[in-house]
Amino acid sequence: MSIFDFFRKKEKKENLWTKCEECKNILLAQELETNFYVCPKCGHHHQMNPYLWANMILDYNYTVLFEYIKPTDFLSFKDTKKYKDRLKMLKESSNTSEAITIFDGKLSDYPIILSVMDFSFIGGSMGSVVGERFKLASLKAVQDRKPHISVITSGGARMQESVISLMQMAKTSIAVDIMHKNSVPFITVLTNPTTGGVSASFAFLGDIIIAEPKAIIGFAGARVIEQTIKQQLPEDFQTSEFLLKKGMIDMVVHRHLMKQTLKNILSLLFYKNA
Amino acid sequence: MTIKDIQELKTKIDQLKILYKQGKTDVEKELRAFQRELKQISKEFCKNLSPWDRVSIARHNERPQTLDYIKALFKDFVELHGDRCYGDDPAIISGFAKFYNKSVCVIGHQKGRDTKDKIYRNFGMAHPEGYRKAQRIMKLAEKFQIPIITFVDTAGAYPGIGAEERGQAQAIATSIELMGSLKTHIITVIIGEGGSGGALALAVADRILMLENAWYSVISPEGCAAILYKDQSKVQEATKSLKITAQDLYELGVIDCIIPEPYCGAHLSHRLTFLNVKFFLRKALNEILQYNIEEIVRKRQERYLNIGFYEDA
Numbered sequence: 254m255s256i257f258d259f260f261r262k263k264e265k266k267e268n269l270w271t272k273c274e275e276c277k278n279i280l281l282a283q284e285l286e287t288n289f290y291v292c293p294k295c296g297h298h299h300q301m302n303p304y305l306w307a308n309m310i311l312d313y314n315y316t317v318l319f320e321y322i323k324p325t326d327f328l329s330f331k332d333t334k335k336y337k338d339r340l341k342m343l344k345e346s347s348n349t350s351e352a353i354t355i356f357d358g359k360l361s362d363y364p365i366i367l368s369v370m371d372f373s374f375i376g377g378s379m380g381s382v383v384g385e386r387f388k389l390a391s392l393k394a395v396q397d398r399k400p401h402i403s404v405i406t407s408g409g410a411r412m413q414e415s416v417i418s419l420m421q422m423a424k425t426s427i428a429v430d431i432m433h434k435n436s437v438p439f440i441t442v443l444t445n446p447t448t449g450g451v452s453a454s455f456a457f458l459g460d461i462i463i464a465e466p467k468a469i470i471g472f473a474g475a476r477v478i479e480q481t482i483k484q485q486l487p488e489d490f491q492t493s494e495f496l497l498k499k500g501m502i503d504m505v506v507h508r509h510l511m512k513q514t515l516k517n518i519l520s521l522l523f524y525k526n527a
Numbered sequence: 528m529t530i531k532d533i534q535e536l537k538t539k540i541d542q543l544k545i546l547y548k549q550g551k552t553d554v555e556k557e558l559r560a561f562q563r564e565l566k567q568i569s570k571e572f573c574k575n576l577s578p579w580d581r582v583s584i585a586r587h588n589e590r591p592q593t594l595d596y597i598k599a600l601f602k603d604f605v606e607l608h609g610d611r612c613y614g615d616d617p618a619i620i621s622g623f624a625k626f627y628n629k630s631v632c633v634i635g636h637q638k639g640r641d642t643k644d645k646i647y648r649n650f651g652m653a654h655p656e657g658y659r660k661a662q663r664i665m666k667l668a669e670k671f672q673i674p675i676i677t678f679v680d681t682a683g684a685y686p687g688i689g690a691e692e693r694g695q696a697q698a699i700a701t702s703i704e705l706m707g708s709l710k711t712h713i714i715t716v717i718i719g720e721g722g723s724g725g726a727l728a729l730a731v732a733d734r735i736l737m738l739e740n741a742w743y744s745v746i747s748p749e750g751c752a753a754i755l756y757k758d759q760s761k762v763q764e765a766t767k768s769l770k771i772t773a774q775d776l777y778e779l780g781v782i783d784c785i786i787p788e789p790y791c792g793a794h795l796s797h798r799l800t801f802l803n804v805k806f807f808l809r810k811a812l813n814e815i816l817q818y819n820i821e822e823i824v825r826k827r828q829e830r831y832l833n834i835g836f837y838e839d840a
Contacts, residue, residue, distance in 0.1 A: 327836040330768055332755035381835030410745045412755055415769045416781050419745040420834040423731050427707040427831050452696035453724040472696040473686030481686050501694045
């Protein structure tokens with residue numbers, strides 16, 4: 254899909270007004286978009302489409318990689334709906350072809366591989382395609398000796414692919430290990446929400462782990478924990494700020510400062526003489 | 528006919544056996560008849576086991592657990608404790624032992640059998656310190672070139688406040704990454720429940736063996752029913768959809784070998800289960816020890832890097 258298709262699709266369902274998920278204020282849709290989906294009133298970071306992430310972080314010319322890897326319903330899985338039908342529906346309505354999109358481009362002239370997840374595609378869940386694209390992106394980063402930056406949002410493993418989605422945790426972790434062993438920087442940006450199988454694999458294996466403000470990040474869902482321990486959870490539980498305090502991430506960075514921060518890290522760690 | 532009936536029959540036989548051993552030879556006829564009946568009904572029962580039946584068998588309280596296997600299959604076991612950072616997690620057992628006179632590293636989830644023990648072991652649901660302890664012991668095994676055998680039996684990693692605070696996700700992720708590149712031979716035996724990431728954190732291996740009635744899945748059947756079907760009563764349907772039995776996983780290429788269970792349930796004869804596991808474990812170990820370390824690590828990584836079903840036209 255080209256970027257033009259993406260905007261054409263978007264135009265169709267565009268509404269003039271939108272509402273902030275957090276403060277419930279009515280906002281101009283365009284105003285929210287130009288502000289990179291950060292609410293101008295309360296600063297809440299809304300989920301952002303992979304192509305918008307690429308537009309925000311990357312320089313003008315970038316390419317989209319591995320779009321030819323597409324999902325298939327190999328188990329004939331059926332819950333309330335058939336997985337096959339879900340995929341078919343998403344193919345028509347979604348801006349992205351899977352829950353991860355891989356970009357090859359430059360961040361302020363530094364060549365990088367950027368992978369961005371999309372929560373609107375079955376909860377950003379990791380199935381075979383996410384695993385394969387992530388692996389190929391990582392191997393390409395190693396081959397071209399470029400840093401790999403991964404912007405993550407995911408509910409976890411894709412249950413419709415059952416145990417094969419569990420195996421993607423091993424697949425992506427080993428792919429990260431190959432980057433580690435080859436001294437290729439792997440930087441993860443955790444956005445709201447990052448939980449389950451993705452957090453328990455490549456998300457927390459970053460050399461440097463950055464989170465957006467007030468993102469929910471953790472292994473188990475808050476509801477599951479509440480049901481298990483039958484206690485009220487602390488208010489900031491599993492937020493970025495909570496994880497920073499507990500020593501689990503390196504920093505919390507506002508979306509508007511993300512590009513600058515990433516550039517800084519890249520120049521300190523990898524592009525040292527540039 | 529249910530699992531309970533088979534269990535009752537088995538108890539009756541055991542009682543008669545004791546009587547017989549005490550010299551009451553007149554029960555012999557009755558004993559023989561019962562044994563014939565057990566064989567017959569377990570054979571029929573095994574034929575039509577639903578995936579959900581297998582889940583119940585995998586969760587049976589009398590099913591052999593990691594410590595039972597350690598006692599029965601290994602010699603000179605030395606248990607090692609603690610992650611050197613925070614604490615010791617009794618939900619994961621780790622240490623070194625002899626298997627057929629060779630040193631091996633043994634790591635496994637331990638659920639516990641009576642109530643007190645279960646609480647002490649947190650029902651086999653590990654905290655981050657458990658996985659970090661496992662990583663520490665695995666690195667020791669790597670350093671001294673000792674093959675690792677892991678026993679998987681957990682409903683999942685523990686979902687709690689402390690576990691999240693101390694980085695459950697990070698502990699599991701680093702465990703998986705470590706096992707993926709560890710320079711020693713690794714075998715995993717899934718003996719009971721293989722619940723999601725908590726199981727995978729000890730199950731990245733060169734050979735994965737699985738008991739006939741064990742289950743291994745990305746989510747528990749209950750979790751799947753609640754999230755996807757939004758209806759707890761659909762748990763049997765969810766179990767079927769998830770394809771979590773040993774046979775399904777063998778067909779998907781996720782495991783390498785199914786270890787048969789006696790009388791369709793390992794809890795019905797620990798002795799026979801141990802014999803089977805010992806046999807297949809030895810076979811698998813001999814198989815992988817033929818490869819040198821570079822080869823085995825490369826093969827392991829290739830295996831995991833190639834798992835997945837997708838269209839790429």
